Amino acid sequence: MPPTAPPVTVLPPLPVTAEDRKTMDAPPPSIRKSEQPVSLGPNSAPARIFENATPESQGAVDALKQFLAAPNWNERQKVVQTADKVRPLMEQYYHQNPDGPIAVRQIQLMRHDKTPNTGGPPHCVFQVSGGDLKQPLPVMVEEEGNSWKVDWLTFTEFKDELLQRFLESYQDEPKRFHVMMRRTHYFDDDIPGLDKLTCFEIQPPMPGFTGHVFARRAAPLSRDLDRYVGWEVSKAAAIVEIQWRKEGGQQWVELTGVPQYNWRNPAAAPAPVKAELVE
Secondary structure, three states: OOOOOOOOOOOOOOOHHHHHOOOOOOOOOOOEOOOOOOOOOOOOOOOOEOOOOOOHHHHHHHHHHHHHOOOOHHHHHEEEHHHHHHHHHHHHHHHHHOOOOOOOOEEEEEEOOOOOOOOOOOOEEEEEOOOOOOOOEEEEEEEEEOOOEEOOHHHHHHHHHHHHHHHHHHOOOOOEEEEEEOOOOOOOOOOHHHEEEEEEEEEEEOEEEEEEEEEEOOHHHHHHHHHHOOOOOOOOOEEEEEEEEOOOOOOEEEEEEEEOOOOOOOOOOOOOOOOOOOO
């Protein structure tokens, strides 16, 4: 989660007993697998490096190469956005997870925004795939001062499939994720008080997993959601805060907040603007 994020305000969680835990092993019907993730096998064709790259994006390319080739997290943080704030998170993460270079077989420039419509400095989005990665991932690289820096938070969130892991089993604490979201209908009868809730489908930017989350229609958040993620929006990039709920034998995930209707680094992002539409 972004280290500068304010505390998440949620309704008091219902008490969970040992008996309740027995019903929480499997995800509810609102959490479903979709199509299988893409994976590049060892016999895939040789990688074509930096397709569609331009001279103006070369600085971002070099920063991404340095990020991936870093021998340890101390070296990697030299090309990470808001390194002073992210450093404690990186130290904790690599204390529990493998450190070292990250091998990839293909890096492709997807877009280069010189003047992003969300404000802020120039911004590049790459897709990296193969090697140590189970499936292609988007990586965001942004100008910070006079150099380009990689968004380590989103890279790690997508690589480790943190959204999927959160949605697959009950957790006590709320979490924050970068997602694609859209409004949708929900027809199953496993959500209590469904007539008082609005359903949204959320997923990471990679294929393979979708989940349904529910916002309370009486909450002020619903007015913002109607404005930014209405029925006319096919998909919107947003940072969401979600919290598991349980009532009786039913459990579901509540959408408790949307800090940003874009994925920009919170240190540089402006106030929420109209959700970015994705073709």
